[in-house]
Amino acid sequence: MYSVVIHSPHDLRLGSMDSPGVPEDHAVTVRIDKGGICGSDLHYYHHGGFGTVKIREPMVLGHEVAGTVVAVGKAVDNFALNDKVAVNPSMPCNQCAYCRANMRNQCTDMRFFGSAMRFPHQQGLFRQKINLPAEQLVRLSAQTSLEHAACSEPLAVCLHAVRQAGPLSGKKVLVSGCGPIGCLTIMAAQHSGSHWITASDLSQPPLDIAVQAGANAVIDVARDASAFQKLSENKGTQDVVFECSGSPKALANAFEAVKPGGTIVTVGLGGNGELPLSLAVTKEIKMVGSFRFDPEFKQAVELIDRGIIDVTPLISAVLPFQEARAAFDLASDRSRSMKVQLDFS
Ligand SMILES: [Zn+2]
Ligand SMILES: [Zn+2]
Incomplete structure (x- = not known):
């Protein structure tokens, strides 16, 4: 074999x-x-x-x-x-x-x-x-x-990320980076009751799939940076940001887009970079990492098996x-x- x-x-x-x-x-x-x-x-x-x-x-x-x-x-x-x-x-x-x-x-x-x-x-x-x-x-x-x-395994990673964010019911969510993990995070966040999911990426093809995954709005940051800047109006608009690209620049942008008191979940594993930490202080941002999974594997299998997540x-x-x-x-x-x-x- x-x-x-x-x-x-x-x-x-x-x-x-x-x-x-x-x-x-x-x-x-x-x-x-x-x-x-x-x-x-x-x-x-x-x-x-x-x-x-x-x-x-x-x-x-x-x-x-x-x-x-x-x-x-x-x-x-x-x-x-x-x-x-x-x-x-x-x-x-x-x-x-x-x-x-x-x-x-x-x-x-x-x-x-x-x-x-x-x-x-x-x-x-x-x-x-x-x-x-x-x-x-x-x-x-x-x-x-x-x-x-x-x-099941990548979905388990995303279910764990959603758990790290706390309750999502009724929340506005930004998913930054729409590879497989970003798209599965959109599915997991929608399953957890998010009210409105915005997806961002640096190119259009993954965003087309993000829409099929359940994103309500998409932003191609490379082509339309101003649409992304709108997310930071009035000190930020998003209750929760899932940073799935691993890019330090995208993580820095998450600090702008998140609301005061909001949560940033870092899922993507990237290099080190500069972050606007003063915003973390003044906007009282919570930042939480997410790594692998444990009980979420069985949950991921069940959600796929029962056709709840397609x-x-x-x-x-x-x-x-x-x-x-x-x-x-x-x-x-x-x-x-x-x-x-x-x-x-
Ligand atoms: Zn994997
Ligand atoms: Zn051990």
Whole structure:
């Protein structure tokens, strides 16, 4: 069987590997069906990693997958053959101080599929079959699309961001940066009762998808900076800003757009830059980070499974895994794609 392996920047290859064999007692063999290419996969593809996290050995990419159960360990009684499942890629240790304090997304010994943070690296999920502990899986209904279910992980990230914002019912919300995480944040914010969602980005194609995701208004900041400036009238107009682009400039702009007493949630992970901190003081702005997820994974799967959140507008292309390189190039082009998936079936 095959996997999709990054060797060094732009050196992405199909790797042949042994089939996983009979699963251990508490494990299940999953035949991967669809896998979404994430921003972090693209960082490994283009730059070999991000910040201090760099690949130091070949690594199977991928952490956003869904598939079908094809073998069940002896002690597993909650999964059966042919069950469709979404895979939770996050494996906190359950023992460190943060895990014990119910902050498992802050685990100091986290293992996360397709991540070079540890050495040896935690190999990823872009492969045809894998044995996984049953506790990493969430069952789907038989009619659920595995393409949709493979969006559970990024949706979980956005549900966590919405939780960090506090109640959104009746609120005016700005989502800054409309890649997959921005668009899923729009869906999550709408689900949580936001009254009016404005989406901003530096280009038009992602904004077209933001509208399909549920944005009530969009601003192309590159073409119409004055429309964005209007958001800062009367000391700011937005109750909550979700900054999803990771751009320090966009985060600085959020300080202008947010109302006095409002909240900025930083979801995008970018570089460091200057922020108008005097506005944080005079407008009494609350700023809160959002990192990964924990119970939100199961919630994300359920929202997709029950058709409450429909991620259809997000999935821009599905390519066979044999064309992984073309898929990664396509996913890197924001003018042509939102979420690109690999088909392992
Ligand atoms: Zn992801
Ligand atoms: Zn831990």
